[in-house]
Amino acid sequence: MSQTPRHVAIIMDGNGRWAEARGLGRLEGHHAGAASVRTITTRARERGVESLTLFAFSTENWNRPKGEVRGLWRLLIDFLKTELPTLIKNQIGLRLLGDPDAIPPLALRTLNSVINRSQKNTRMTLNLALNYGAKDEILQAMRRLSEAGEPFDEAHLEKRLYTAGQAPVDLLIRTGGEHRLSNFLLWQSAYAELLFSDILWPDFDAAAFDDALTEYAKRERRFGRTGAQIRGEL
Ligand code: IPE
Ligand code: IPE
Ligand code: MG
Numbered sequence: 001m002s003q004t005p006r007h008v009a010i011i012m013d014g015n016g017r018w019a020e021a022r023g024l025g026r027l028e029g030h031h032a033g034a035a036s037v038r039t040i041t042t043r044a045r046e047r048g049v050e051s052l053t054l055f056a057f058s059t060e061n062w063n064r065p066k067g068e069v070r071g072l073w074r075l076l077i078d079f080l081k082t083e084l085p086t087l088i089k090n091q092i093g094l095r096l097l098g099d100p101d102a103i104p105p106l107a108l109r110t111l112n113s114v115i116n117r118s119q120k121n122t123r124m125t126l127n128l129a130l131n132y133g134a135k136d137e138i139l140q141a142m143r144r145l146s147e148a149g150e151p152f153d154e155a156h157l158e159k160r161l162y163t164a165g166q167a168p169v170d171l172l173i174r175t176g177g178e179h180r181l182s183n184f185l186l187w188q189s190a191y192a193e194l195l196f197s198d199i200l201w202p203d204f205d206a207a208a209f210d211d212a213l214t215e216y217a218k219r220e221r222r223f224g225r226t227g228a229q230i231r232g233e234l
Contacts, residue, residue, distance in 0.1 A: 094111075
């Protein structure tokens, strides 16, 4: 069963600890983390992943010290400006998962410009989860269903999620050693394979991503059935 996951989602955790272990400031850890984003995006595309979702800023991350919050958005702006040509060259379309309203205006303008300029790219979708919270996302989807008078069923609700039109998450990776979901893609990951890695995000390289895909391929996804049914013995 050597299957490639269509949708890989990653909770990129451990930048702060990576920096602290080197006597550096936390922002330097985020800077090193941006290099991993580049590496893993390229690798995911090479491996034929359709959607790569990266958790970059949660609705809870606003509670961090102001300087770190400002630094993270600044880093995002620089990252987007530098990466646009590579995204276009590699046929990668950018999408935002998250509530745009609270995103700082310059970051939002830059994001929208990259999203517009990369929207025709269909080789892979790169979803950046920014100001993202799964509970917010689901509530917002439900409010919209209700306003539109649409039925409350899975298909209609999924059309109102930020990930509308994309495959559900097959593989959810969290780096940095913590074993929790931190309010990430709760609906879309309902049947995802979970993989927790102790590697800190700035150290997560192409080989680590390949290892994750190898581990995924070994999993037997049963979706409620028996192993014998899945192996076609029944
Ligand atoms: C993940 O790294 C990046 C963001 C949440 C923006 P952290 O900054 O959470 O790193 P640790 O968990 O403090 O090591
Ligand atoms: C989750 O990481 C959010 C992102 C990776 C953007 P955190 O480091 O903020 O999560 P908690 O606070 O440890 O759960
Ligand atoms: Mg963390």
